[in-house]
Amino acid sequence: MRLKTIDVSSATAKEIQGYLHDAIAPRPICFASTVDKNGAVNLSPFSFFNVASVNPPICVFSVTTRARDNSTKHTLENVLDIPECVINMVHYDMVQQTYLTSADYPKDVNEFAKTGFTELASETVKPPRVAESHIQLECAVNDVISLGKNGGAGNLIIAEVKRMHINADILDANGRIDPHQMDPVARLGGDWYCRVNKANLFKIAKPTDYTGMGIGVDAFPKDVKYSNVLTGNNLGLLALVNTLPTEAEVEAFSKTDEMKELLDVPLDNRSTRLHLKAKDMLENGRVMDAWKVLLINGLIH
Ligand SMILES: Cc1cc2nc3c(=O)[nH]c(=O)nc-3n(C[C@H](O)[C@H](O)[C@H](O)COP(=O)(O)O)c2cc1C
Numbered sequence: 001m002r003l004k005t006i007d008v009s010s011a012t013a014k015e016i017q018g019y020l021h022d023a024i025a026p027r028p029i030c031f032a033s034t035v036d037k038n039g040a041v042n043l044s045p046f047s048f049f050n051v052a053s054v055n056p057p058i059c060v061f062s063v064t065t066r067a068r069d070n071s072t073k074h075t076l077e078n079v080l081d082i083p084e085c086v087i088n089m090v091h092y093d094m095v096q097q098t099y100l101t102s103a104d105y106p107k108d109v110n111e112f113a114k115t116g117f118t119e120l121a122s123e124t125v126k127p128p129r130v131a132e133s134h135i136q137l138e139c140a141v142n143d144v145i146s147l148g149k150n151g152g153a154g155n156l157i158i159a160e161v162k163r164m165h166i167n168a169d170i171l172d173a174n175g176r177i178d179p180h181q182m183d184p185v186a187r188l189g190g191d192w193y194c195r196v197n198k199a200n201l202f203k204i205a206k207p208t209d210y211t212g213m214g215i216g217v218d219a220f221p222k223d224v225k226y227s228n229v230l231t232g233n234n235l236g237l238l239a240l241v242n243t244l245p246t247e248a249e250v251e252a253f254s255k256t257d258e259m260k261e262l263l264d265v266p267l268d269n270r271s272t273r274l275h276l277k278a279k280d281m282l283e284n285g286r287v288m289d290a291w292k293v294l295l296i297n298g299l300i301h
Contacts, residue, residue: 013067013152022189029187030061031088031098033127034078036107041119041128042074043101043111045090047187048154057161059087059139062147062154070151074107076144083141084125085159088133091183092195124162134170134182138163205285206240214240224294229275234282238291245292250299253292263296271297 008016030049034042048062063076079085090098094117101111112119118131122138129136139159147154170181184196194200217225217239224230224238245253253259262277263270274297278290 013150017067017152018189025188025192026186026194027188029090029098029185030059031090031101031130031133032061032075033086033088033112033130034075034084035082035126036074036078037081039126040108041110041112042078042107043115043117043130044073044075045098045102046075049087052158058142059137059159059161060156061087061159062156064152064154065150067152070153076155076157077107079141079157080144082126083144084127085139085141085157086122086125086127086129087137087139087159087161088130089135089137089182090185091134092185092197093183094130094132095185095193122163129165134167135177136165137161138165211242214242215244219244221295221298223271223297224275227275229272229279230282231279234279237282237287238294241287241291245288245295247295247299250292250295253289254296254299259293259296 006015006019011019027047028049030046032044032046036042046061046063048064050060052058052060063073065072065076075085097115097117100115105111105114111117112128112130119128120131120136122129122136125138125140129138137159139161141157142160143156143158145156145158147156166177170177172178172181179196179201180198182196186194186196188194217235220235220238225235227235230238254263262273274293278293281287281290281293
């Protein structure tokens with residue numbers, strides 16, 4: 001891999017912004033509604049956003065000053081005046097209307113009206129919710145931390161969630177949010193966005209014996225650690241187990257029909273074949289069997 005290294009002290013703010021937007025991606029989108037002192041409503045998207053604490057439940061998002069003239073955005077002015085907001089999560093069907101609100105509308109313009117979104121009164125805070133959003137988090141703003149003085153400097157908004165509203169139709173049988181139903185979108189750099197759906201969702205399943213600390217790659221036999229066949233993801237799966245199978249288990253497994261077939265055939269390169277077999281098993285969720293196959297080499301040598 002060739003690395004391009006950027007010394008931020010000699011890069012322009014625009015270059016740094018470009019790299020950070022591209023690199024720290026995808027980012028979830030906080031669609032924040034706020035109100036000013038007179039109760040005028042504002043709605044804007046922010047992708048410098050995440051959950052920062054669960055007890056207390058706190059989300060953070062950052063409103064930068066405008067890079068071109070260091071001017072302040074309405075959302076920041078509003079939370080400094082009325083320290084409340086609603087974080088509405090954005091899903092695919094609402095992304096174009098959401099985008100519309102990132103335009104620099106004058107302060108007296110209510111972006112609900114501009115976009116056609118529906119205002120829904122909140123229960124604990126003044127800013128209204130976006131009725132179309134699957135997830136609406138009513139928040140008190142505990143703090144606003146200024147991260148710098150120049151154009152583009154962030155203002156970190158610490159938003160404590162007071163009440164959550166979740167569309168019951170996106171919940172699964174266990175009452176958890178089903179990511180397929182949620183259909184969230186996220187922001188990358190430039191004009192890029194992504195949609196989280198069936199085509200790109202996958203699970204990382206914990207092995208049955210997992211206690212939160214796998215053996216790690218450093219505990220592998222050398223031929224496994226430096227395998228030409230196994231990928232980094234294969235090694236990661238193998239490293240999650242707590243213990244390796246015993247010699248007796250490996251021996252017994254080598255006598256199963258599945259393995260006999262593989263071992264009985266005269267092989268030019270037994271080790272590669274075994275690694276390929278293990279890789280196939282890993283891709284089919286058979287982590288312990290993969291280990292038994294990989295350890296057969298040790299029995300043979
Ligand atoms: C998807 C998306 C994400 C954005 N994320 C941010 C962000 O994290 N921080 C920021 O300051 N501006 C962000 N912007 C730009 C603001 O939404 C834009 O400046 C907006 O006009 C601010 O509105 P306001 O002045 O009404 O607060 C984003 C724009 C879009 C479309």
